[in-house]
Amino acid sequence: MTGVAGPPGGIRRVGVVGCGTMGSGIAVLCGRAGLDVVVVASGPAAVPAGRARLTGSLERAVSRGTLTGAERDATLGRLEFTADLDALADRDLVVESIREDEEQKAELFVALDKVVRSPRAVLASNTSSLPVTRLAMVTGRPERVVGTHFFNPVSALPLVELTGTLLTGEDTLRRMTEFVEVALGKTPIRTPDRSGFVVxxxxxxxxxxxxxxxxxxxxxxxxxxxxxxxxxxxxxxxxxxxxxxxxxxxxxxxxxxxxxxxxxxxxxxxxxxxxxxxxxxxxxxxxxxxxxx
Missing domain, CATH: 1.10.1040.10 (N-(1-d-carboxylethyl)-l-norvaline Dehydrogenase; domain 2)
Incomplete structure (x- = not known):
């Protein structure tokens, strides 16, 4: 009996924290890949602006002819916007994409570790420079913490720096490599956990x-x-x-x-x-x- 393949890396439900340039780009990428996406803004007042930014990105794709109106509508239907971190409880993957401030990112990882329920869920940071170990160590699941550094503009640039720490499990890196390659259509490179990574x-x-x-x-x-x-x-x-x-x-x-x-x-x-x-x-x-x- 032949089994039906599950989603790449076992990841179907994605959370993105932050809906600035990078966060919105990652959210749109995941939505266009057919994933269920929850986008968490910094506060209630930021939700409409985040939704408008993502909608604008999709509208520009339609105007360029790289997305149909039906695909735009389907993508928007997969995106949920909120200011409540608790909405991430059932996620398989949460990508943090807030400002490049180590203290704020660490505080967020402490909160995500408490909110996200699945012991297999991966917590990822889109940090472009901070060592990932410092974020992993504030959680109770350092083996499930990775760096996933996307590049701007997310829709156009194919690279993702995938960074594991000394404590990241090989299973986590394998799942994330499969997710980035198969679900998102990007090219991951494994980078060392040092400030600035490679690029x-x-x-x-x-x-x-x-x-x-x-x-x-x-x-x-x-x-x-x-x-x-x-x-x-x-x-x-x-x-x-x-x-x-x-x-x-x-x-x-x-x-x-x-x-x-x-x-x-x-x-x-x-x-x-x-x-x-x-x-x-x-x-x-x-x-x-x-x-x-």
Whole structure:
């Protein structure tokens, strides 16, 4: 007798905490994959904005012709929005995607550990820089905690950094690899549990070097970006890329790397710190190294 294959990794019900750029992207990805998704916003007032962000993303996909109206409606039907963490009790996987603040993420993992009932449920962090062990150790299930670092925009970029700690079970990593590959259609790479993992450990010093060149008057942002796009075939120059990521996010990752490795290449330049303090965060605020009317 032939059995019917279950969902990839045994994961059918997904929770996403946070519905900013990354959280909403992950939620849409899971919804389009046919999964039952609960999205938890930071508070009741954030629920309508989160729903609007996800709906807007799906509408843009329809306008581009990459999604039909029927598929949009079906995806929205799989998404539930709430501000109540208790709605995650029956989830097979919960992905945390709140701001890159270790204390806030740790507090959330303590709460998720109490709320999520299934002993096999996986708790994942979309952290782009923080060591996952620190989050795993505040829970009673460190063997079920992983890092799943998606990239922006989630719908377009195929990579997911999958990070296990010294305590993560091999079964958890196997299930998550299958889930990322089969259910989500992404390419996972196993990365070490160190600040920045692989991609940001390479990328952030490059972005910071470009900021320093602007700060020291070596070249303008436009010249630097032209140099890297036209001379090195990069799709985006480093400063436009920093604006896309968010200068606050770049700063947070740099500070995490600098705390862990104490190397000068990871220290955020004063120019970058002042821009963040002034609210010049890049594309999402309308102005960074470039203006976005």
């Amino acid at each position: 940001n450990a390479l990328l952030i010093p490059y972005l910071l070097s470009a900021v320093r060149m602007v700060e020291y008057g070596v070249a303008t942002a436009e010249v630097i970006d032209q140099g890297m796009t036209l001379g090195c075939s990069h799709p985006l120059g480093p400063l436009r890329l920093a604006d896309l990521i968010g200068l606050d996010v770049v700063t947070a990752i740099a500070e995490s790397l600098h705390r862990e490795f104490r190397e000068a290449q990871y220290a955020p330049p004063a120019r970058l710190l002042r821009m963040v303090e002034a609210g010049l965060l890049g594309r999402k605020s309308g102005r960074g190294f470039y203006a976005y009317p």
